Amino acid sequence: MTQFRRVTDQFSVSPQIAVGDVAQAAAQGFLLIINNRPDGEDPAQPDGAEIEAAARAAGLDYVAIPVRGGPDAAQVLAQRQALEAADGPVLAYCRSGTRSIVTWAIGQAQAGTVDRQTLIGLGAEAGYDLSGVVG
Numbered sequence: 001m002t003q004f005r006r007v008t009d010q011f012s013v014s015p016q017i018a019v020g021d022v023a024q025a026a027a028q029g030f031l032l033i034i035n036n037r038p039d040g041e042d043p044a045q046p047d048g049a050e051i052e053a054a055a056r057a058a059g060l061d062y063v064a065i066p067v068r069g070g071p072d073a074a075q076v077l078a079q080r081q082a083l084e085a086a087d088g089p090v091l092a093y094c095r096s097g098t099r100s101i102v103t104w105a106i107g108q109a110q111a112g113t114v115d116r117q118t119l120i121g122l123g124a125e126a127g128y129d130l131s132g133v134v135g
Helices: 020-027 046-057 074-083 098-111 117-126
Strands: 013-015 032-036 060-066 090-093
Touching: 013 098, 013 117, 020 046, 032 074, 046 060, 074 090, 074 098, 090 098, 098 117
Parallel strands: 013 090, 032 060, 032 090
Antiparallel strands: none
């Protein structure tokens, strides 16, 4: 099973999840899965459509916001809007979780909802260094 890393009560990130991890995400109370990983990065990764089907079957919402390299403004906005529209806890994933937390952190910083030091601290607690990301 993939480890889900709690960032806030409403947002967690994860390295690549498998279809079997979706039931665990549902059991842990997540209501939305955000896929920040483009299909085809690694031949061994499951396609987003497989994760989406498993999410829908488990009663979870699913959004694909694939990010290559650093997120652009549209991806940051799309992720922030998906989080704001979610009815409960959100799990976002990519290869390592880094693109997911970076996209989230930039959105939070731009919206002014979380200050820089808090974002850096939340990232560190989840195992990610956001010091070079949030200005």
